[in-house]
Amino acid sequence: MRDFLYKIPKVWADRHSTEQASRKMSLNAKDKEAVRAFWAKVSGKAGEIGTDALSRMLVVYPQTKTYFSHWKDLSPGSEPVKKHGKSVMGGVAEAVAKIDDLNAGLLNLSELHAFTLRVDPANFKILSHCILVVLAIMFPQDFTPEVHVAMDKFLAALSRALSEKYR
Amino acid sequence: MVEWTECERATIKDIFAKLDYDSVGPAALSRCLVVYPWTQRYFSKFGNLYNAAAIMGNPNVAKHGKIILHDLERGVKNMDNLKETYADLSVLHSEKLHVDPDNFKLISDCLTIVVASRMGKAFTGEVQAALQKFLAVVVSSLGRQYH
Numbered sequence: 427m428r429d430f431l432y433k434i435p436k437v438w439a440d441r442h443s444t445e446q447a448s449r450k451m452s453l454n455a456k457d458k459e460a461v462r463a464f465w466a467k468v469s470g471k472a473g474e475i476g477t478d479a480l481s482r483m484l485v486v487y488p489q490t491k492t493y494f495s496h497w498k499d500l501s502p503g504s505e506p507v508k509k510h511g512k513s514v515m516g517g518v519a520e521a522v523a524k525i526d527d528l529n530a531g532l533l534n535l536s537e538l539h540a541f542t543l544r545v546d547p548a549n550f551k552i553l554s555h556c557i558l559v560v561l562a563i564m565f566p567q568d569f570t571p572e573v574h575v576a577m578d579k580f581l582a583a584l585s586r587a588l589s590e591k592y593r
Numbered sequence: 594m595v596e597w598t599e600c601e602r603a604t605i606k607d608i609f610a611k612l613d614y615d616s617v618g619p620a621a622l623s624r625c626l627v628v629y630p631w632t633q634r635y636f637s638k639f640g641n642l643y644n645a646a647a648i649m650g651n652p653n654v655a656k657h658g659k660i661i662l663h664d665l666e667r668g669v670k671n672m673d674n675l676k677e678t679y680a681d682l683s684v685l686h687s688e689k690l691h692v693d694p695d696n697f698k699l700i701s702d703c704l705t706i707v708v709a710s711r712m713g714k715a716f717t718g719e720v721q722a723a724l725q726k727f728l729a730v731v732v733s734s735l736g737r738q739y740h
Contacts, residue, residue, distance in 0.1 A: 485718030486725060502718055555702060559709045559721065566710035571627035572645050574706070578628055 453583055458525050460576035465522045467568055468561065472519060475564065476511025477503060479556040487552050493545060514553070521584045528587035540591035547592065550585035557581060595730050597672055604723040608708060609669045617711065618662030619655035621704040623648045629699045635692055661700070668731050675734045683738035694736035701728040 453461075468475065481502030483490050497506040517535055524531025539545055558577060562569050569577075626633050627645045636642060639653040648654060664682065671678040686692045705724060709716045 482718040482721060486722040559706055559716075562706045562710040563713055563716055566713070569706075569710065570645075571624045571649065574624060575628040 453525065453579055457576040457579050460573055461522060461525060461580045464568060464573050464577065465519070468565055469519060469522075471564060472515040473508070473512045475557065475560050476513070476515035477508045478511070478560045478563075479553065480507050480511040480514065482559065483553055483556040486556070487549075490549055490552060493543075493549075518557075518584070521580075521587070525580070528583055529590055532584070532587045532590075536588050536591045539588045547585065547589040550588060551582075554578070554581035554585060595673075595675065600719075601723045601726065602672060604720055605669055605672065605727050608712070608720065608724055609666060612662070612708065612711070614662040614666070615659050617704070617707055618658035618660070620658070621700060621707045622658035622661060623651070623654050624707060625700045625703040626654065628703060629696075632696055632699060635690065635696075665731065668727070668734075672727070675730050676737060679731065679734040680738060683735050686735060687739040694732070694739060697732040697735050701725075701732055704728065 484494070484500055484507070485502060491500055494500055494506070494510075497504075499506060501507070517532075520535075521528060521532060529536075558574065558581070561577065562574075626636065626642060626648045633642050636654070636657075639657075640651060641647040642651065642654075667678055668675055686694075705721065705728065708724060709721070712720070
């Protein structure tokens with residue numbers, strides 16, 4: 427590995443070696459700080475974020491409706507969508523609080539998704555994307571590229587924790 | 594052949610009519626380079642990309658972002674013929690630039706997010722669906738000539 431490193435620009439080599447050091451978890455201290463700070467700003471609107479993200483997901487990715495065939499009304503902003511959006515964002519809030527150990531912290535949710543809900547993990551990526559779109563709409567000034575990358579990494583880590591128990 | 598509804602056509606044209614290309618293009622590309630740093634591999638000649646501030650302020654990135662948006666406009670004007678519209682660019686990205694086509698999806702997502710932040714509430718689920726369908730077809734056309 428060392429032999430290969432000398433050929434790439436020093437800037438990349440420096441970044442690579444610091445990343446190797448924090449390789450235990452994908453989220454480094456800077457990411458966690460950014461997520462906590464941004465969440466503090468937006469958590470007041472968590473319900474609205476969840477409703478919009480879920481509504482949007484069902485419209486933009488109609489295949490996701492297959493998980494909600496038991497709902498009477500799948501239209502944007504409907505009662506079941508609002509209720510479930512709030513639920514989902516409750517999970518996100520819990521993840522922010524337990525950001526230092528998502529696997530342990532989200533054990534119950536992970537078992538729920540693995541054994542009861544059995545949502546295909548590809549859909550976590552889809553919902554994460556919709557959440558990011560809503561954040562961009564609702565907080566255009568605060569959702570800077572630095573915040574975006576931290577939130578993207580966080581939601582990916584959250585998704586991984588949720589699929590921990592799948593197999 | 595991709596089928597477009599009248600609503601989708603109108604939505605796409607409307608989105609692009611309202612966009613400030615010279616602002617959105619640079620914003621989308623620089624966001625992509627920050628959020629997915631491995632994409633920087635294709636821009637080693639662009640100068641300082643060391644951190645987010647450097648990327649956002651880099652004039653080469655800005656210039657290239659504008660080019661990308663103007664090329665997307667070609668697609669908006671030729672929605673029924675995207676495969677042919679992007680054939681040359683596909684060859685370029687494959688043969689000369691050697692860009693992994695999976696990267697097209699990444700910049701596509703960043704562009705969606707930038708457009709969302711500019712349009713605000715007007716970026717409804719239906720608008721998002723139309724834009725994502727358009728970008729998906731563009732991305733597919735760009736990957737067509739790879740072999």
